[in-house]
Amino acid sequence: MTSRTFSALTIRNVHKSFGAVGVLKGIDLEAQPGEFIALVGPSGCGKSTLLAMIAGLESISSGEIWIGDRLVNSVPPKDRDIAMVFQSYALYPTMTVRENITFGMESRGVPKAEQADAVKRVAALLQIEPLLNRKPGQLSGGQRQRVAMGRALVRDPKLFLFDEPLSNLDAKLRVDMRTEIKKLHNRVGKTTVYVTHDQVEAMTLASRIAVMHQGSVQQFDAAQTIYSRPANMFVAGFMGSPA
Numbered sequence: 001m002t003s004r005t006f007s008a009l010t011i012r013n014v015h016k017s018f019g020a021v022g023v024l025k026g027i028d029l030e031a032q033p034g035e036f037i038a039l040v041g042p043s044g045c046g047k048s049t050l051l052a053m054i055a056g057l058e059s060i061s062s063g064e065i066w067i068g069d070r071l072v073n074s075v076p077p078k079d080r081d082i083a084m085v086f087q088s089y090a091l092y093p094t095m096t097v098r099e100n101i102t103f104g105m106e107s108r109g110v111p112k113a114e115q116a117d118a119v120k121r122v123a124a125l126l127q128i129e130p131l132l133n134r135k136p137g138q139l140s141g142g143q144r145q146r147v148a149m150g151r152a153l154v155r156d157p158k159l160f161l162f163d164e165p166l167s168n169l170d171a172k173l174r175v176d177m178r179t180e181i182k183k184l185h186n187r188v189g190k191t192t193v194y195v196t197h198d199q200v201e202a203m204t205l206a207s208r209i210a211v212m213h214q215g216s217v218q219q220f221d222a223a224q225t226i227y228s229r230p231a232n233m234f235v236a237g238f239m240g241s242p243a
């Protein structure tokens with residue numbers, strides 16, 4: 001007997017146009033369960049559009065997106081079992097950190113005790129226990145980003161999507177948070193798609209990197225291979241590979 005195994009995420013020949021303008025031109029990508037992949041490329045190459053399509057926030061012009069064994073092309077965002085962290089923290093300013101993290105659990109009928117346990121678990125993981133009763137306005141940029149990650153984590157999604165989560169932070173904090181994201185992934189082991197324009201960030205975090213340019217993937221390979229054996233001049237130039 002043969003059994004079919006599915007990737008955690010499969011993107012097949014995905015195209016996207018806005019009006020007459022083609023923005024994604026046949027994207028093929030795949031992530032294994034628990035894998036951390038990065039999408040890198042210069043501004044405007046289509047990274048955020050692709051991520052928004054995985055999240056269901058943008059429609060697909062053609063092609064297929066599968067999450068596990070499920071074709072999600074016409075599945076609404078809330079039913080995709082994903083959690084997304086953006087560059088802007090998008091926390092609710094009038095709610096406490098705790099309320100921001102549990103937001104949505106109430107309406108899904110999660111019992112109070114279970115909510116409290118979940119908050120405890122992610123707060124410990126992200127070391128934000130002392131911040132739970134504060135409002136977002138009373139937090140630093142790094143703390144806010146940690147809360148945003150907590151809110152994503154607490155939902156225990158199948159897939160984590162990050163869109164340049166660190167690009168609003170200063171350089172030092174960016175490096176610290178990079179380390180935290182790495183540790184978090186090692187502990188939680190969630191399949192992650194991480195968008196960044198920062199090659200070093202991608203190299204540090206991801207096991208495989210997709211280098212994008214003008215709406216297509218130039219190379220999708222292990223981080224080390226991308227660096228040491230770039231597929232073309234663009235990849236070499238962008239990743240700063242040795243000549």
Ligand code: ADP
Pocket residue numbers: 018023041042043044045046047048049050
């Ligand atoms: P990146 O995240 O890599 O910087 P984006 O995915 O945001 O790139 O954008 C890719 C291209 O698609 C850009 O040329 C951008 O102007 C265009 N684009 C993105 N969203 C829209 C939209 N809603 N309508 C028209 N063009 C868009």
Ligand code: MG
Pocket residue numbers: 047048049
């Ligand atoms: Mg973007």
